Amino acid sequence: MLRRTLVLATAAACTAALAGAMAAGAVTPDHHGATGRAADSATAGRARTQPVAPHRTPAHRSAASGVQLETWLYPGGAGDSTCTAASEYADGRVANGALKPEYWSVDGSGAVTLETTAGGVCNTYSAAGLADLKAHSAYQYPTVSAMTTADVHALVSSSSKRTAAVTQLTDFTVQHDVDGVDVDMEDYWSWSAADLTNYEKFLKQLATSLHAQGKKLLVDAPAMTEDADFYDYAAVSAQGVDELEIMAYDEEFDTAPGARCLPITPLNWLGDVTRYAQSKVPDHNRLVIALPSYGISAPDPCDLDDVTGNIQYSDMAKSPGFSTDPATVAARRDASSGEIRWVSGGRLYDYVDTTALDRKLAVLTSLGVTRVSVWSLGGGNPWFTR
DSSP, rough: OOOOOOEEEEEEHHHHHHHHHHHSSSSSIIIIIIIOOOOOOGGGOOOOOOOSSSOOOOOOTTTTTTTTEEEOOOOOOOTTTGGGGGHTTTSTTTSEEEEEEEEEEOOTTTTEEEEEEGGTTTTSSSHHHHHHHHOOEEOOEEEEEOOOOOOHHHHHHHHHHHHHHHHHHHHHHHHHTEEEEEEOOOGGGGGGGGHHHHHHHHHHHHHHHHHHHTOEEEEEEEEEEOOOOOHHHHHHHTTOOOOOEEOOOOHHHHHGTTSSSOSSSHHHHHHHHHHHHHHHHHOGGEEEEEEOOOOEHHHHSOOOOGGGGEHHHHHHHHHHTTTOHHHHHHHHHHHTTEEEEEEEETTEEEEEHHHHHHHHHHHHHHTTOOEEEEESSSOOOOOOOO
């Protein structure tokens, strides 16, 4: 499995904004988002036209009818576009679903740190913030994030650190009356066999501890379409995982050399990912498919070392050549993904708008998917038709 590293559009701004908090140990950058996430290579399995209104009523949810929705929030410094997340979920979009804020990060020593707003970082823990999450969602699953193999290894390879983390995470869910924990440990393709085994041990230990308190375990997993030695949906699910969350995005990192970057989530690929996951997790109530709500940019033809990912809508709208003209948007809509794609100054721009989200959701509902998560809130990122 080749490791692909995203260079995020927000990274430069976040680095400056978060520097003080990170130096103080208050926060480390986050997952699919703020430090970037890697994407599956072909060898391992195909492993907005208008800003979103800040306050919409939750009525007439058409496209997402019958689907339980979840969404992630990730940390940002003062003024960062991700910090608008609370104003977005306030419209009731997940009133019957789940919010998943990143509350913990794992460092190179294997320690799990609670991230808090006291350090000037939004979307992290505070009593008031958690109360607001509860007021606008049916379920809350704070995320613990480890984005590098070194961080994952440091935690899962040590029995004492696994036990300490399990105790810390479980105690928080009980003390703060949340519904469970979302585990987001990535860089999968760089893990050793021992790392994978120890990761599964950690999940089993955490699931057992959470279940004893009536809590649930959610686990974020890479997008795959065939068996690979770096991750096993069935084996991971067997550790007591209540929801396996398949991150079905960033297929651009499977682009062939010299070609234009693939879309973020092609519709056919999304179907393949979903069918494969369903074949490995027969109880579909334990399976969540995650969709993208963000943009990317990259050289054209594609250079995988120069992909800027996780561009939020408010930032994408500042891109060269961006347009909200309906005719222009229609001409740029990619049939294979529903995404808006154009080239300006030798660079490709691609983002997921509401129509693209609806089309991706239609693929999932046609396959019987009833649980969907979205990466991510903040920056006016589009949502489903309401």
